[in-house]
Amino acid sequence: MPEQSNDYRVVVFGAGGVGKSSLVLRFVKGTFRDTYIPTVEDTYRQVISCDKSVCTLQITDTTGSHQFPAMQRLSISKGHAFILVYSITSRQSLEELKPIYQQVLAIKGSTESIPIMLVGNKSDEMAQREVETKEGEAQATAWKCAFMETSAKTNSNVKELFQELLALEKKRDMSLSIDGKRSGKQKRADKLKGKCSVM
Amino acid sequence: MESAAGNLYNQFQSLRAQVDGLNEGIEPQFLQLAVNFEECRKKWLRSGEELVSCKEMLTKAETERGALEVKLKHARNQVDVEIRRRQKAEAVYEKLERQLELIRELLVSENNGNSVHLNEEQRSALAFLSAHSQAAQAAKSNLNSSRRLNTIDESASLLSDISYDQTDDSLVNESVVAKTTITVPVNGGAVEAVSTIETVPYWTRSRKKTPSTPVSDFPAQMQTPKPKGGKKHHFVSKTVIKSEFCVPCGKRTKFGKMYLRCQDCRAVTHPECRERCPLPCNPNAFSTPIKNTEATLADFAPATSPKIPALVIYCIKEIEHRGLHEIGLYRISGHERMVKELKEKLIRGKTLPPLNKVEDINVITGVLKDFLRNLPEPLLTFHLNKAFMEAAEIQDDDNSLAVLYQTISELPEPNRDTLACLMIHLQKVSQSVDTKMDVNNLARVFGPTLVGHAVPDPDPMTILHDTNRQPRVIERLLSIPTNYWSQFAYPDSTAMDSAHHSVTPDRKVSMLGPVTTPEHQMMAKTPSSTSLSQRMITIKCFKIKDIQHYSGIERLWYIVSPYLREFKDFTNISSSLKF
Numbered sequence: 149m150p151e152q153s154n155d156y157r158v159v160v161f162g163a164g165g166v167g168k169s170s171l172v173l174r175f176v177k178g179t180f181r182d183t184y185i186p187t188v189e190d191t192y193r194q195v196i197s198c199d200k201s202v203c204t205l206q207i208t209d210t211t212g213s214h215q216f217p218a219m220q221r222l223s224i225s226k227g228h229a230f231i232l233v234y235s236i237t238s239r240q241s242l243e244e245l246k247p248i249y250q251q252v253l254a255i256k257g258s259t260e261s262i263p264i265m266l267v268g269n270k271s272d273e274m275a276q277r278e279v280e281t282k283e284g285e286a287q288a289t290a291w292k293c294a295f296m297e298t299s300a301k302t303n304s305n306v307k308e309l310f311q312e313l314l315a316l317e318k319k320r321d322m323s324l325s326i327d328g329k330r331s332g333k334q335k336r337a338d339k340l341k342g343k344c345s346v347m
Numbered sequence: 348m349e350s351a352a353g354n355l356y357n358q359f360q361s362l363r364a365q366v367d368g369l370n371e372g373i374e375p376q377f378l379q380l381a382v383n384f385e386e387c388r389k390k391w392l393r394s395g396e397e398l399v400s401c402k403e404m405l406t407k408a409e410t411e412r413g414a415l416e417v418k419l420k421h422a423r424n425q426v427d428v429e430i431r432r433r434q435k436a437e438a439v440y441e442k443l444e445r446q447l448e449l450i451r452e453l454l455v456s457e458n459n460g461n462s463v464h465l466n467e468e469q470r471s472a473l474a475f476l477s478a479h480s481q482a483a484q485a486a487k488s489n490l491n492s493s494r495r496l497n498t499i500d501e502s503a504s505l506l507s508d509i510s511y512d513q514t515d516d517s518l519v520n521e522s523v524v525a526k527t528t529i530t531v532p533v534n535g536g537a538v539e540a541v542s543t544i545e546t547v548p549y550w551t552r553s554r555k556k557t558p559s560t561p562v563s564d565f566p567a568q569m570q571t572p573k574p575k576g577g578k579k580h581h582f583v584s585k586t587v588i589k590s591e592f593c594v595p596c597g598k599r600t601k602f603g604k605m606y607l608r609c610q611d612c613r614a615v616t617h618p619e620c621r622e623r624c625p626l627p628c629n630p631n632a633f634s635t636p637i638k639n640t641e642a643t644l645a646d647f648a649p650a651t652s653p654k655i656p657a658l659v660i661y662c663i664k665e666i667e668h669r670g671l672h673e674i675g676l677y678r679i680s681g682h683e684r685m686v687k688e689l690k691e692k693l694i695r696g697k698t699l700p701p702l703n704k705v706e707d708i709n710v711i712t713g714v715l716k717d718f719l720r721n722l723p724e725p726l727l728t729f730h731l732n733k734a735f736m737e738a739a740e741i742q743d744d745d746n747s748l749a750v751l752y753q754t755i756s757e758l759p760e761p762n763r764d765t766l767a768c769l770m771i772h773l774q775k776v777s778q779s780v781d782t783k784m785d786v787n788n789l790a791r792v793f794g795p796t797l798v799g800h801a802v803p804d805p806d807p808m809t810i811l812h813d814t815n816r817q818p819r820v821i822e823r824l825l826s827i828p829t830n831y832w833s834q835f836a837y838p839d840s841t842a843m844d845s846a847h848h849s850v851t852p853d854r855k856v857s858m859l860g861p862v863t864t865p866e867h868q869m870m871a872k873t874p875s876s877t878s879l880s881q882r883m884i885t886i887k888c889f890k891i892k893d894i895q896h897y898s899g900i901e902r903l904w905y906i907v908s909p910y911l912r913e914f915k916d917f918t919n920i921s922s923s924l925k926f
Contacts, residue, residue: 164678184783186678186791188814212680216795219814222807240682240707247683 154203156196156322158313159223161248162233163241164212167269170300171233172209175310180301187211189219196314198322205314205324220248224255229263229313234284236268236297237276242287249291263316264293265309272299580609582621591615644722647694648761652838655761655768658693662715663772665702672781673708677792681710690714716796719769725799726762726769727820732801736813739820751823752831766797767835770824777825790821797821 160168169187174180176192187209194205210223224230230252234241245266249259256262266288268279281297288295294312298305307324314322584607587600593616600606600615607616647656670676680686689710692700705711719726727735734754741747755763773793777786784792794817800809 164680165675184675184788186788188791188794188818189811211791212678216810218805218807219810222810238679240679240709243682244680 154198154201155206156198156203156229156317156320157206157208157227158229158231158310159208159210159227160231160233161210161220161223161245162212162267162269163235163238163244166212166233166235166238166241167300168212168233169209171231171267171269171298171306171309172207174300174303174306176207178303180303196322196324198320200321203322205310220251221255224252229265229317231265231267231309231313232293233267233269234279235270236279236284237270237273239278242268242279242284259292261318263313264291265313265316266291266293266295267309268295268297270299270301271297271304272302582607582609582616584618593617593620596620643724644726644765645759645761648765652760653764653768653836655765655836656718658718659715659765659768661693661699661702662711662718663768665705665711666708666715667772667775669703670708670712670782671776671779674781674783676708676776676782676784677712677716677789678784679709681707681713683713685710686713686717690717694718716792720796723803726766726797727799728758728762729799729801729803731757732799735798735820736816739823740816747823748827751827764835766824767832769793769797770827770832771829771836773825774829786822786825787818790818790825793821794818 160172162168164186165184169185169190170180172190172192176194188211190209192207192209194207195202196205197203208223208227210220232245232248234245249264252262252264253259266284268281268284284297285295294316296305296309296312298309300306311324314324584605587602587604587606590599590602591606593600593606596617598617600617605618607618607621609616644656645654647658648654649657666676673679685705685707689700689705693714702711725732731754734757735751738747738750738754741750755766758766773789776782776784777789795814798813798817798820800813802809805813
């Protein structure tokens with residue numbers, strides 16, 4: 149399959165129940181649902197600016213409840229950038245990222261030029277914190293990737309997370325907003341308006 | 348005037364003629380009518396009487412039928428009781444056999460280590476132990492073929508008389524003497540065990556000096572095969588690539604050299620150790636726990652229904668015990684390494700690791716999921732995969748379920764029973780609100796694990812496509828009522844009870860089958876190390892009331908237990924045994 153230049157694929161990995169879907173949904177739809185539904189696999193699309201034109205940001209939300217090597221390999225080989233999510237309330241969820249990181253490393257060869265974000269989600273649940281910020285940072289340093297603590301519930305650092313991820317991509321010049329300042333959400337609204345006026 | 352008179356006369360005449368005509372025929376006809384009436388009345392009377400008698404007969408028949416039904420019910424109950432007793436006895440038998448197996452192992456290691464403690468007498472007395480395992484197998488096959496009724500004919504003839512108690516009476520009046528003769532020759536060759544069971548009339552029992560007259564001979568005549576006898580190994584020579592252990596000598600096979608492998612029991616041996624390879628060849632002993640990478644579900648499952656691998660039951664029990672309030676049960680995964688370790692212990696370990704010591708319940712759910720996911724074939728099998736998917740996608744609920752029932756019935760027994768057991772369990776999980784795992788969530792988690800794909804190595808597109816369809820199948824399966832699943836998972840309620848009792852977390856015997864290790868195979872040699880000439884041990888033992896419920900192993904157990912108590916005094920190993 150020829151590489152589609154205006155498709156930029158981000159894959160979100162992490163253990164079950166750490167809030168992968170919540171993060172993605174908060175970013176894409178701006179909403180937070182307090183339900184508890186495991187994901188099989190979902191893909192969301194968002195138009196962003198890339199090299200002074202537009203391209204589609206494709207976010208793949210994977211399943212955390214069961215690791216199927218074949219599916220995981222497929223996602224990794226197709227992905228351009230990766231978000232590794234753990235929950236700060238569960239040390240175990242951070243542990244589980246290790247084999248996934250190794251897998252990425254094995255398939256991509258080197259992680260030098262690949263944007264990877266290590267994300268500690270649920271930063272609003274300070275009371276149940278098991279993983280200190282410093283530990284997350286230390287892990288990120290070991291993996292030579294960026295680190296951030298987020299909360300999909302309180303919408304803290306969610307947009308920043310994706311912005312930073314795109315900023316890590318050195319091969320292309322990408323940003324979330326087409327005009328540099330407006331967010332994706334606004335942009336979509338604008339696009340709709342634009343269409344209306346044309347019609 | 349005259350004409351009028353004439354006319355009148357004529358009229359009168361004609362009237363008279365008519366009256367005459369009327370008067371003439373009426374009497375006999377009336378008589379006839381009366382007669383007819385009379386006959387009719389008699390007939391009515393008769394049929395009325397008949398009706399009454401018929402009614403009487405009917406009520407009589409009704410009461411008779413009622414009585415018979417009561418009898419039938421009694422008979423059924425009694426049959427049930429018998430079946431339950433038999434199952435209990437079988438369970439006890441199996442348990443004892445396992446214990447005996449362990450004892451054997453213990454004793455032999457004891458023999459090798461500090462033989463000082465064992466005098467010759469004890470040794471020879473215990474020699475039959477090594478003979479037993481093979482004898483027991485022979486006995487098992489014997490008993491299985493002879494003891495069990497294949498079908499229970501529930502026809503009227505069987506029910507005509509409830510005389511079950513009579514058999515009990517006859518057993519009370521007679522006592523049963525079981526004799527076991529074990530012959531241990533000095534060269535270690537043929538070890539023979541012969542047991543006979545005789546029923547002896549009551550009066551002989553009371554006067555012990557009189558020679559007992561055998562009334563009937565019970566089938567048991569068990570013989571261990573001689574070294575050259577029994578089922579022989581079917582060796583094929585191969586070149587060593589992956590080093591394995593030689594069964595007779597316990598040493599590794601060396602890379603590049605030739606070795607022999609039995610095609611049936613997969614035992615490995617050096618060519619020079621061939622003659623010492625233990626007989627008979629037992630295809631089941633080696634197949635599962637030792638080389639398990641390709642072991643299928645059927646290999647893990649017991650041979651009798653419900654054919655559910657012990658690992659599954661064991662994990663489910665523990666999860667239901669303390670996991671039903673965990674948020675995200677089955678969704679959150681456990682520590683990968685701990686899952687692997689625990690699974691390894693459960694599959695290969697000689698003893699069962701106590702699951703209550705495993706702190707994180709997600710490790711146990713992980714083991715269960717990992718076990719099911721890594722079977723060579725998914726639980727719903729490759730060839731029925733498509734059928735299940737299509738059945739689940741039928742819009743009409745009733746039709747969909749009907750097709751599902753059909754498809755479930757086509758599953759192999761172990762798969763069907765295990766699926767049933769899982770579904771009952773998952774229904775419980777879904778009903779527990781605390782887990783936040785409703786049917787939809789569980790279906791998403793278990794879809795890929797249980798349904799899988801139709802081929803061993805699906806291409807990425809198939810994976811993606813199937814992944815979206817798998818949960819639907821689980822949702823449908825979970826909507827099937829629990830009673831339907833129960834008939835497979837717990838074929839009868841007693842089996843369920845016994846499962847509850849026997850599967851306790853602190854049980855020390857591996858649940859994946861009888862303990863079979865290479866050391867056991869060495870045991871056949873130990874008696875030969877004694878300097879005794881051929882010895883005969885005749886042990887008379889015990890009145891056993893009901894032959895059916897006690898088989899060879901039970902009797903041997905009685906023989907062993909006193910010796911064992913002696914052993915207890917100076918071995919600390921025996922503490923690992925549960926008596």
